[in-house]
Amino acid sequence: EADIYQTPRYLVIGTGKKITLECSQTMGHDKMYWYQQDPGMELHLIHYSYGVNSTEKGDLSSESTVSRIRTEHFPLTLESARPSHTSQYLCASSHRDRVTGELFFGEGSRLTVL
Amino acid sequence: GNSVTQMEGPVTLSEEAFLTINCTYTATGYPSLFWYVQYPGEGLQLLLKATKADDKGSNKGFEATYRKETTSFHLEKGSVQVSDSAVYFCALSAIIVNSGGSNYKLTFGKGTLLTVNP
Numbered sequence: 001e002a003d004i005y006q007t008p009r010y011l012v013i014g015t016g017k018k019i020t021l022e023c024s025q026t027m028g029h030d031k032m033y034w035y036q037q038d039p040g041m042e043l044h045l046i047h048y049s050y051g052v053n054s055t056e057k058g059d060l061s062s063e064s065t066v067s068r069i070r071t072e073h074f075p076l077t078l079e080s081a082r083p084s085h086t087s088q089y090l091c092a093s094s095h096r097d098r099v100t101g102e103l104f105f106g107e108g109s110r111l112t113v114l
Numbered sequence: 115g116n117s118v119t120q121m122e123g124p125v126t127l128s129e130e131a132f133l134t135i136n137c138t139y140t141a142t143g144y145p146s147l148f149w150y151v152q153y154p155g156e157g158l159q160l161l162l163k164a165t166k167a168d169d170k171g172s173n174k175g176f177e178a179t180y181r182k183e184t185t186s187f188h189l190e191k192g193s194v195q196v197s198d199s200a201v202y203f204c205a206l207s208a209i210i211v212n213s214g215g216s217n218y219k220l221t222f223g224k225g226t227l228l229t230v231n232p
Contacts, residue, residue, distance in 0.1 A: 006157075031217075041152075041201050041225035050217065090157050094218075101146060101207030101218030105157035 003027055006091050006106035013081055014114050021076045021109045023091035030096045032074040033103065034058070034066060037088040049074055081113045116141040120204045120223035127194055127230050135189040135226050137178075137204035145206040147171075147180050147187040152201040152225075161189075161202070194230045201225045 004025040013019060023032065034047040035058075045058035049068040063085070064078050074093075078085055088110050092103040121136040139145065146165045150158040162171030167182035176191045187204060204223040 041227065043158075043203070043222045043225075092158075101220050102148065102160055102163065103158075103220055105150075105159065107155075107157045 004091060004093055004104050004106045006089075006109050008109060009107060010110050010112075012112045012114065015080075015082055017081050017113075019078050019081055019111070021089055021091075021111070023074045023076070023106060024072050025074075025093045025104070025106075026072060027093065027095070027104065028071065029093035029104070030071065031094045032068065033092040033094075034064075034074070034076050035090040035092065036060060036062065037090055037108070043090070047076065081111075083113045086111060086113050116145070116206060116208050116219075116221045118204050118206055118221055118223040120202075121226050122224075124227040124229060127228070129196055129230055129232050130193045131230075133189070133191040133194045133198075133228070135202055135204075135228070137187045137189065137223060139185050139187065139204075139206050141185075141206055141208050141221075143208060145208040147178070148205040148207065148220075149176070149178055149187070149189050150203040150205060150222075152203065154200070158203065194228075196230050196232055199228060199230045201227050 007022045030051045032049045035043045036046050044060035046062040047066040049055050088108050090108045091106040094103050117140045119138050148163045149161040151161045152158045162173040164171040164180035170179045178187050178189045203225045207218050207220050210219045
C-alpha cells in the first residue's frame, strides 16, 4: 500500500483566496508530481520534481507554483484562486530506481472556487 | 512524441459480462505499459503492468498482454463485478533524454469509465 497523503481532500473557497494543497510521502521517493484532472477524467501533468530544490513545469500550463524543500513534501500553491482553478488535483511519487516508471498516487484534493 | 489511445467510454455492462477495453500506443524504443484504476472519489492505483513484449500483466482477474507487433495493451476480464465500476487508464512509460539527463515519463490515455450493473 502506497504511503502518499494529500490534504485537504475537499476544499471550497472564494475567489481571490490563497490556497496550498499539501502532499507528503513516507516512501523516500525522490520524484514527485502534480496532475490536474478535469471533469472529463483526463490527466494533465502540471508540475514535477526530481529531488530537493528541483521543480519543473509540466505539459499543461498552470498558474499554480510548487516547492520541494524536503524530500517527503511537495506542496502546491495558488496565490489567488479563480473559478477556472476548480478541479481535482492528484499528487504522485516514484522512486529513482524503479526503472519502469511506476507512479504511486495520493487520493486527490478536490478544489472548488466560488 | 509518445501517445496512448484508449477506447472511449462510457462502457456499461451487466455483472458477469466479459470486459475488453482497447488500448494502443505510439512510442519510440521499448516502453513499459500500465493499466491504472481510479475508483470513485479516490486517486489512481496501479492495476497491472508489463515491461517487455509478450509479457502478460494480471491482477484481480484482469489481464493485459504487451503486443509489440500491434502496439496494443488491451485490458480484459472474464467476469466483471459491480465493484469493478471505476475509471481505467492505460499508460506508457518511456525514457526522455534532455539537458537534465534521462528520466522516465508517464503518458496516460484519456480514461474509460466502466459501470457494472447488478
